[in-house]
Amino acid sequence: xxxxxxxxxxDICQRGTSLTIQCQVDSQVTMMxxxxxxxxxxxxxxxxxxxxxxxxYESGFVIDKFPISRPNLTFSTLTVxxxxxxxxxxxxxxxxxxxxxxxxxxxxxxxxxx
Amino acid sequence: xxxxxxxxxxxxxxxxDSAVIKCTYSDSASNYFPWxxxxxxKRPQLIIDxxxxxxxxxxxxxxxxxxxxxxxxxxxxxETQPEDSAVYFCAAKGGGNKLTFGTGxxxxxxx
Numbered sequence: 437x438x439x440x441x442x443x444x445x446x447d448i449c450q451r452g453t454s455l456t457i458q459c460q461v462d463s464q465v466t467m468m469x470x471x472x473x474x475x476x477x478x479x480x481x482x483x484x485x486x487x488x489x490x491x492x493y494e495s496g497f498v499i500d501k502f503p504i505s506r507p508n509l510t511f512s513t514l515t516v517x518x519x520x521x522x523x524x525x526x527x528x529x530x531x532x533x534x535x536x537x538x539x540x541x542x543x544x545x546x547x548x549x550x
Numbered sequence: 551x552x553x554x555x556x557x558x559x560x561x562x563x564x565x566x567d568s569a570v571i572k573c574t575y576s577d578s579a580s581n582y583f584p585w586x587x588x589x590x591x592k593r594p595q596l597i598i599d600x601x602x603x604x605x606x607x608x609x610x611x612x613x614x615x616x617x618x619x620x621x622x623x624x625x626x627x628x629e630t631q632p633e634d635s636a637v638y639f640c641a642a643k644g645g646g647n648k649l650t651f652g653t654g655x656x657x658x659x660x661x
Binding site (some may be wrong): 457467469478479480481484492528532536537538539540541542543544 | 582592597643
């Protein structure tokens with residue numbers, strides 16, 4: 437299984453500001469995934485990040501709001517821009533296992549926007 | 551796109567009883583069905599998975615069954631213990647790389 441380090445683990449931010457979340461994997465992976473989990477809810481895919489190309493966003497998520505970087509095969513960042521209280525959520529990065537099936541998750545970033 | 555429905559949303563059982571959680575999916579091309587356990591404040595952890603060429607898989611007290619014709623799969627936990635209390639998510643992976651999650655089941659195992 438992959439070891440994923442995600443930081444920060446939590447943050448409280450002022451509305452209108454931006455927060456960048458980092459995700460580091462202990463092995464090279466082709467794809468990295470960013471999810472949002474609102475309080476008491478399921479996991480919703482924000483985007484898929486491939487190294488060397490622009491991220492692919494899911495319906496309802498746009499690059500201006502959630503810019504993603506993927507500079508190499510072990511690292512990615514997700515920025516939550518111009519935050520509002522509705523962005524308060526847990527954000528998780530994820531990678532797939534060897535067979536590109538099972539998903540492993542970072543410990544998550546609990547974001548509170550005030 | 552894929553749509554995964556999960557029932558029940560909450561489930562309370564007595565310690566030692568069995569628990570069953572059911573999911574249905576919409577995309578007939580889906581071929582991989584994992585189950586995740588998420589304890590409060592922690593990341594989701596894979597507990598068992600099944601691929602579309604298999605009808606049932608068991609790992610100690612946990613089993614998953616898949617009915618491709620009906621497009622549904624279920625998680626079975628036998629001899630439940632208090633440490634089984636958590637939120638459980640089913641998921642389905644279709645022809646692409648997207649993993650679609652169910653809405654989750656809060657399982658409470660009571661002493």
